[in-house]
């Protein structure tokens with residue numbers, strides 16, 4: 001278990017830090033890989049590895065043995081290629097106007113979701129006299145991206161549309177796999193089986209983090225976890241074999257005492273009901289704390305306190321309690337407060353913030369803004385360096 005950074009581990013001059021444990025990330029990938037073996041395990045690293053920093057996470061995952069990465073955009077694919085020269089890179093948003101040459105140049109595999117994309121890709125293949133690897137995304141019920149059943153039937157009747165392409169993967173995505181008993185899971189499995197049987201034989205992929213927990217029938221040849229790699233629990237009831245990777249810290253900017261009736265923050269939505277000691281924390285909605293999450297927990301010196309009043313752009317205020325309660329010995333200017341961490345010690349978690357904000361834990365992690373520096377711990381090489 002990794003210790004949280006010491007106070008002095010907050011980089012000098014920063015107001016907060018996102019600490020990312022790269023050993024844990026690697027261990028999570030290995031655990032998920034074991035869970036789905038003999039199927040392969042990819043890593044979904046879109047959105048800058050869920051905001052944790054693709055430039056550090058991708059090399060750590062590659063060192064752990066990961067050979068396949070999924071990104072959303074062409075720009076992300078280019079970064080992934082630079083960081084993992086030998087890996088398979090799948091681009092979930094597929095082909096966009098003008099992106100085919102860029103993807104071909106780096107050998108990234110577009111995930112094609114429509115007949116239009118297939119046509120554009122085949123045309124590009126013809127003009128470049130290449131047979132590019134592609135993945136086909138079929139829609140099994142999510143109705144977000146993917147070839148419809150009708151599209152797949154068209155392809156099965158006119159397979160020459162795919163003749164210039166090397167279909168290396170057929171995939172789909174589950175809608176409700178976070179709920180084990182949801183009948184949608186089995187229905188999508190069945191739909192995927194049928195659609196796949198109409199397409200050229202290729203490796204298959206269905207499960208993201210939550211789907212991996214549904215058992216071997218969902219694993220196929222390649223699993224695609226994202227959130228669970230970063231330590232999140234994707235299922236409402238089943239425990240994924242992963243440990244938290246991310247902790248978020250922010251400094252205390254000020255501690256003040258206010259009398260009964262004093263209002264705190266914009267619009268005065270909170271008033272002290274007793275003489276109160278409050279602390280202003282250097283994190284706000286521009287750092288990714290949802291403005292709506294008043295009440296969310298912040299840990300100072302081993303105790304969780306609620307955010308009171310409106311969360312502002314750069315700051316929020318916590319109520320440390322009545323004046324006769326000690327705020328703890330270390331609660332001084334610049335001391336660290338924990339927004340969320342692994343929860344081992346009873347500290348706040350991303351799930352707690354999700355509850356306060358009426359959202360899910362994915363959004364809490366993914367929205368931590370680039371303003372908060374990332375700090376990497378337990379990184380093999382180079383060690384203990386900070387960015388930006």
Ligand SMILES: *Cc1c(COP(=O)(O)O)cnc(C)c1O
Pocket residue numbers: 044046092172173207208209210224225226227228234
């Ligand atoms: C984002 C995404 C994933 C990863 O999902 P997690 O729930 O984070 O594991 C897998 N597949 C597709 C198509 C995605 O868009």
